[in-house]
Amino acid sequence: MTELILQALYSGILAGSSYALIALGLALVFGTMRIINLAHGEMVLVAAYMAYTLENAYQWNPLLAIPLAVIVACMLSVVVNFLVSRIRHDRELNSLILTFGFGIMLTNISLMLWKADIRSTRSAWLQDAISFGSLYSMKSELLFFAVSLVLVGLVAWWLRASWYGRAVRAVSSHREAARLMGINPQRTELVSFLVAGLLAGFAGVALYCNSVIQPSLGGALTVKAFIITVLAGMGSIVGVLVGALLIGIAEALTTTLASSALQDLTGMVLFLLVLFVMPNGLFGTKRHD
Amino acid sequence: MTRPSRFAWVLLLAGLYVGVPQVFGGDLYLMSNIVAALTIGGIALSWSLLGNLGGMVSFGHAAFVGVGAYVSALAVMKLGAPVFAGMILGGIGAALASILIAPALRLRGPYFALSILAYAHIFKIIATEWKSLTNGSGGLSSIPRFPEWAGFDFGSKTGSYFIVLTLVLLFAGIYHLVRRSDYGLALRAMHDSEAATRVVGVNSLLLKALMLLLSAFMAGVMGAFNAHYINFLEPDYAFSTLWTTLPIVAAIFGGYRTIAGPLVGAMGVYLVDQLVFKSLIPSGHQVILGALLIGMILWSPGGLLPPLIRLFNRRAHAQA
Numbered sequence: 001m002t003e004l005i006l007q008a009l010y011s012g013i014l015a016g017s018s019y020a021l022i023a024l025g026l027a028l029v030f031g032t033m034r035i036i037n038l039a040h041g042e043m044v045l046v047a048a049y050m051a052y053t054l055e056n057a058y059q060w061n062p063l064l065a066i067p068l069a070v071i072v073a074c075m076l077s078v079v080v081n082f083l084v085s086r087i088r089h090d091r092e093l094n095s096l097i098l099t100f101g102f103g104i105m106l107t108n109i110s111l112m113l114w115k116a117d118i119r120s121t122r123s124a125w126l127q128d129a130i131s132f133g134s135l136y137s138m139k140s141e142l143l144f145f146a147v148s149l150v151l152v153g154l155v156a157w158w159l160r161a162s163w164y165g166r167a168v169r170a171v172s173s174h175r176e177a178a179r180l181m182g183i184n185p186q187r188t189e190l191v192s193f194l195v196a197g198l199l200a201g202f203a204g205v206a207l208y209c210n211s212v213i214q215p216s217l218g219g220a221l222t223v224k225a226f227i228i229t230v231l232a233g234m235g236s237i238v239g240v241l242v243g244a245l246l247i248g249i250a251e252a253l254t255t256t257l258a259s260s261a262l263q264d265l266t267g268m269v270l271f272l273l274v275l276f277v278m279p280n281g282l283f284g285t286k287r288h289d
Numbered sequence: 290m291t292r293p294s295r296f297a298w299v300l301l302l303a304g305l306y307v308g309v310p311q312v313f314g315g316d317l318y319l320m321s322n323i324v325a326a327l328t329i330g331g332i333a334l335s336w337s338l339l340g341n342l343g344g345m346v347s348f349g350h351a352a353f354v355g356v357g358a359y360v361s362a363l364a365v366m367k368l369g370a371p372v373f374a375g376m377i378l379g380g381i382g383a384a385l386a387s388i389l390i391a392p393a394l395r396l397r398g399p400y401f402a403l404s405i406l407a408y409a410h411i412f413k414i415i416a417t418e419w420k421s422l423t424n425g426s427g428g429l430s431s432i433p434r435f436p437e438w439a440g441f442d443f444g445s446k447t448g449s450y451f452i453v454l455t456l457v458l459l460f461a462g463i464y465h466l467v468r469r470s471d472y473g474l475a476l477r478a479m480h481d482s483e484a485a486t487r488v489v490g491v492n493s494l495l496l497k498a499l500m501l502l503l504s505a506f507m508a509g510v511m512g513a514f515n516a517h518y519i520n521f522l523e524p525d526y527a528f529s530t531l532w533t534t535l536p537i538v539a540a541i542f543g544g545y546r547t548i549a550g551p552l553v554g555a556m557g558v559y560l561v562d563q564l565v566f567k568s569l570i571p572s573g574h575q576v577i578l579g580a581l582l583i584g585m586i587l588w589s590p591g592g593l594l595p596p597l598i599r600l601f602n603r604r605a606h607a608q609a
Binding site: 035036038086087096098101105106107108111219222264271275276 | 346348392393396399400402403404406407408410411414415417418530534537538541570572573574575576578579580581582583586587590
């Protein structure tokens with residue numbers, strides 16, 4: 001039993017690391033633009049389908065699809081940014097409906113292009129098992145765990161040290177003040193969208209290599225990412241990482257101890273609990289409205 | 290805008306109750322599409338009641354529709370309740386389900402919208418996993434249909450049309466009364482400034498909770514109607530995101546700040562989607578609905594009905 005639980009913890013941490021990439025993109029955009037991109041999960045999914053297309057049509061290793069996946073996700077990000085910035089009234093609520101509509105479009109385009117079938121990688125190398133003592137995983141899971149940690153670290157460094165990173169943080173904390181200091185909020189928003197697209201590209205390929213994809217999955221990914229940002233609270237990268245790992249572990253434990261069908265329920269219940277008990281998240285600072 | 294006269298109302302009602310079945314009653318395919326469009330219209334109405342009066346965007350109405358459908362079907366099948374009583378129970382069930390999410394009303398804007406999105410997933414999982422009650426993903430089949438009353442078969446296409454039409458008109462009436470009441474005034478004031486409204490002694494949280502309750506009840510009854518109308522339920526269908534998507538598109542398209550907007554929007558969007566788009570693009574035809582939603586938000590977030598009415602009035606004034 002202990003062994004099973006240890007294995008669940010290990011798998012959960014590996015799975016959670018790529019959730020962190022999805023959640024971080026959502027949180028960055030929410031920070032600068034005060035909008036939740038409801039098409040974020042669908043963007044990740046389209047990136048995953050890039051890997052599928054290249055593997056299926058040209059027998060490429062999915063890892064080689066990362067540049068294409070990143071470019072496509074960034075392009076979609078730019079489109080969302082463009083559309084949302086053109087909303088004239090009540091941007092907070094109307095952006096939800098608009099990105100919801102964009103998500104519907106992406107889901108249905110995926111349905112047209114790639115059909116409703118469940119797809120996963122055929123790369124034997126990526127799916128090979130690798131073990132530490134009694135703990136097993138696929139090679140791809142371990143690989144993307146490392147990639148995710150590096151990416152999250154890079155984003156954290158970028159936010160702290162680079163000019164644009166600091167601009168993103170400045171716009172997140174006070175848009176008007178940032179503008180008065182000579183930061184262009186529109187361009188900063190675009191940058192945050194591009195970083196979100198970059199992360200979504202990697203997350204999509206990770207998703208394709210580690211598990212299975214199908215067009216209807218996008219909504220659930222968005223919800224998961226949102227749950228993580230709520231767990232994390234606003235403005236905490238460590239929080240996003242911990243929240244993502246927590247969700248990964250909770251899901252893996254549910255699968256091991258109860259059933260895989262209840263997997264999504266655990267995340268939701270955790271989410272509602274945190275929302276009601278501590279609305280500022282596990283790591284967030286108090287919000288000032 | 291001049292108020293429609295009593296004569297116009299009688300004419301409209303006569304058209305809906307007598308004209309439509311007389312003209313289209315023979316075309317069963319069209320009739321079933323009209324019934325489905327009215328069902329979507331009823332849900333769209335309940336969605337815009339929450340959005341317009343409560344100021345909340347809900348992405349979770351599928352939960353209320355599904356709960357209403359399952360509660361009603363189970364009440365009739367397992368407890369032997371009459372079908373119409375079951376439908377009311379379905380509405381009450383959905384309203385009770387909405388109490389679970391009520392704490393999220395403290396949250397603002399996007400937080401509420403996404404909480405209710407996450408929340409909607411929970412019920413689908415429960416309906417799938419609680420196999421002893423719901424038969425899981427196998428679904429419930431042969432759910433009792435509408436009965437025959439006084440020699441008239443409510444289970445027929447035309448009978449179902451009368452039921453759904455009556456429900457939708459009833460809901461529109463309730464919506465109208467709420468909007469005109471003191472509650473409506475307080476809700477409008479809340480829309481301008483929630484803090485100021487609270488200062489003068491309005492319990493804004495309670496008001497929002499009441500709107501959520503009412504909205505969930507309406508969506509639940511529509512779900513229950515649908516369950517007895519198609520006689521079959523399974524979790525993927527009962528809690529399908531379509532029950533959220535279509536009403537939102539309909540309400541935004543028609544104009545969610547009016548009462549007629551969501552209904553007109555539902556008729557337009559659903560019928561065009563089913564009769565035109567579906568034959569053009571068999572799989573993935575909702576891509577057009579998504580595009581429509583984006584276009585509406587960018588160019589006419591208030592819906593199409595209000596500008597059309599303005600245009601119509603201007604013409605009328607010009608002629609006068």
